[in-house]
Amino acid sequence: MGRIIFFIIFLLTVSSIYFGMHYYIYKRIVANLLLSEQLARYLQLLFFIGGLSFISGEILSRRFSFSWLLMGGVFWMGIMAISFAVFLVRDILALMIPFSPRISTITALVVVSVMVAYSLFNAHQPPHLKKVEVKIKNLPASFQGTVIIQLSDLHLNGIKSEQWLQGIVERVNKCQPDIIVVTGDLIDRDLEKIKLYIPILQQLKAKSGIFSIPGNHEYYAGIENYLSCIRACGMVDVSNKVMLIKEKLQLAGLPDVTGKQYGYFQPALNKTLAACDPEKPLILITHAPLQFQEAVEGGVDFQISGHTHAGQIPPMDLIVRLIYKYPYGLSFYNSASIYTTCGTGTWGPPMRFSSRSEIVHFTLSPS
Numbered sequence: 001m002g003r004i005i006f007f008i009i010f011l012l013t014v015s016s017i018y019f020g021m022h023y024y025i026y027k028r029i030v031a032n033l034l035l036s037e038q039l040a041r042y043l044q045l046l047f048f049i050g051g052l053s054f055i056s057g058e059i060l061s062r063r064f065s066f067s068w069l070l071m072g073g074v075f076w077m078g079i080m081a082i083s084f085a086v087f088l089v090r091d092i093l094a095l096m097i098p099f100s101p102r103i104s105t106i107t108a109l110v111v112v113s114v115m116v117a118y119s120l121f122n123a124h125q126p127p128h129l130k131k132v133e134v135k136i137k138n139l140p141a142s143f144q145g146t147v148i149i150q151l152s153d154l155h156l157n158g159i160k161s162e163q164w165l166q167g168i169v170e171r172v173n174k175c176q177p178d179i180i181v182v183t184g185d186l187i188d189r190d191l192e193k194i195k196l197y198i199p200i201l202q203q204l205k206a207k208s209g210i211f212s213i214p215g216n217h218e219y220y221a222g223i224e225n226y227l228s229c230i231r232a233c234g235m236v237d238v239s240n241k242v243m244l245i246k247e248k249l250q251l252a253g254l255p256d257v258t259g260k261q262y263g264y265f266q267p268a269l270n271k272t273l274a275a276c277d278p279e280k281p282l283i284l285i286t287h288a289p290l291q292f293q294e295a296v297e298g299g300v301d302f303q304i305s306g307h308t309h310a311g312q313i314p315p316m317d318l319i320v321r322l323i324y325k326y327p328y329g330l331s332f333y334n335s336a337s338i339y340t341t342c343g344t345g346t347w348g349p350p351m352r353f354s355s356r357s358e359i360v361h362f363t364l365s366p367s
Contacts, residue, residue: 006261015055018077021084022047028087032105050076062189067159078119078313078349083112085314119313119351126167127344127357129175135367136281136301137335140248143364148283149177149206150360152306153185153343155217158193160345165200168344168359173205175361179245180206182235183306184215184256184287185347191225201233208245210235214265215287215307216258217347223265238285240268242275250276252300254286256307273298289326289340296336303338304362310342310355317354328355335367 026047030040054073061070090108094101149172156165172180187194204210212235218226230237238253245251252272259266269291276282281301289305296303310328311317320327330339339362342355 011055018055018080019051021080022051025080025083025087028091029105029109032101034102051080071159074348074350078351079112079116081313081316081349082115082119082351082353083108086112086115088315115314115353116351119349119353122356123312123346123350123352125356127171127359129171129361130341130358131361131363132330132339133363133365134302134330134337134339135365136283137367138279139281139364139366141366142246143249143281144366146179146249146364147175147177148179148181148304148362148364149175150181150183150304150306150339150341150362151186151344152183152287152341152360153215153309153347154182154345155185155188155347156194156197156345157188158196162196162200165197169200169203171359173203177206177361179208179251180204180210181251181285181304182210182212182230183285183304183341184213185217185306185343186212186215187221187226187229188217188347189221189225191228194225194229198229198232201229201235204233209243211238211243211251211253211285213237213239213253213285213287214255214259216256219256219258219262219265239265240272242272244280248280250280250282252276252282252284254284256287257290269295270298273300289324289338292326292331292336292338293333296333301336303336304341304360305338306341306343308340308342309347312346312355313349313351313353 026043030043035043053069054077057070057073061067086108090104094104151172212230214223214226227237238251239255241253243251254267254269254272255265257267273295276299278299282299284295284300284303286303286305288307292303308320308324308327311320326338326340328340328342330337339360341358341360344357344359346352346357
């Protein structure tokens with residue numbers, strides 16, 4: 001009952017914000033372009049259908065074959081997000097610089113079109129292979145040059161192409177990794193809808209194993225679907241567990257904080273770290289870039305996270321930088337480090353403006 005109430009409150013909140021954005025953009029266009037009453041009605045209908053397409057597509061596609069509706073909905077959502085950011089900037093500038101409302105609105109619409117086109121193009125480029133050297137205190141000499149590949153936020157949903165995923169798997173295998181870590185949001189739907197990807201994921205190869213933890217979307221899709229998927233793919237879930245790599249390097253994992261809302265598969269940072277050997281280097285994988293400083297105090301040398309997507313498009317790229325202390329890239333605390341990836345895939349709109357999808361290639365070295 002509590003989960004149902006939470007879902008209703010969440011849906012109402014998100015819907016209010018989303019349709020509020022629509023109203024804001026609609027009013028600016030109608031007022032500043034002096035549209036006729038008939039054109040305004042057509043635009044109003046377009047905004048209503050467009051806004052409803054994402055919410056209805058997200059719900060219906062989980063039960064029925066409505067992927068076309070979801071694709072249209074997420075594309076529209078991307079246009080609205082970018083439009084909101086551009087019109088907000090236009091309104092702020094209008095407070096300081098006097099210019100024609102009509103010309104500035106037309107200019108804003110042109111800017112939106114260019115940004116949408118670029119974001120679509122950028123998101124459809126193959127993920128960038130991002131190489132990062134990570135220095136770890138007391139790393140045994142035998143682990144010098146160890147390669148860890150991070151995949152994160154693939155959001156496999158039955159809509160993303162098998163060719164896209166095949167290309168990622170082939171690039172990962174060419175790196176000949178020692179370890180592969182999958183840091184959450186691997187799946188977005190139940191096992192029936194994502195089973196087409198399993199034969200491709202089974203091709204991933206790593207000398208010392210492939211390790212995974214669930215992100216928030218694994219809870220939405222169902223933890224049992226996640227566990228069935230990774231078992232079929234030869235991955236090992238390390239939620240609240242510690243794995244010993246070649247007897248000298250520890251790899252620990254935490255499930256996402258969403259587990260606290262669901263009441264199961266909950267993260268247990270202190271308990272997990274207490275089971276670690278303080279004399280051996282410790283790497284932690286967890287979906288969101290949270291609790292890093294607490295983890296360092298508990299003995300973690302390197303944390304690997306994702307979740308933020310670096311925002312993908314405006315205004316989310318700014319919002320994630322305001323919400324998260326470690327929104328993207330390599331950061332440090334004391335002698336430890338954290339890397340937050342912008343993700344190997346995308347969620348929602350297949351768009352990226354100020355970031356590019358990435359496969360992260362870590363090379364370990366002693367500090």
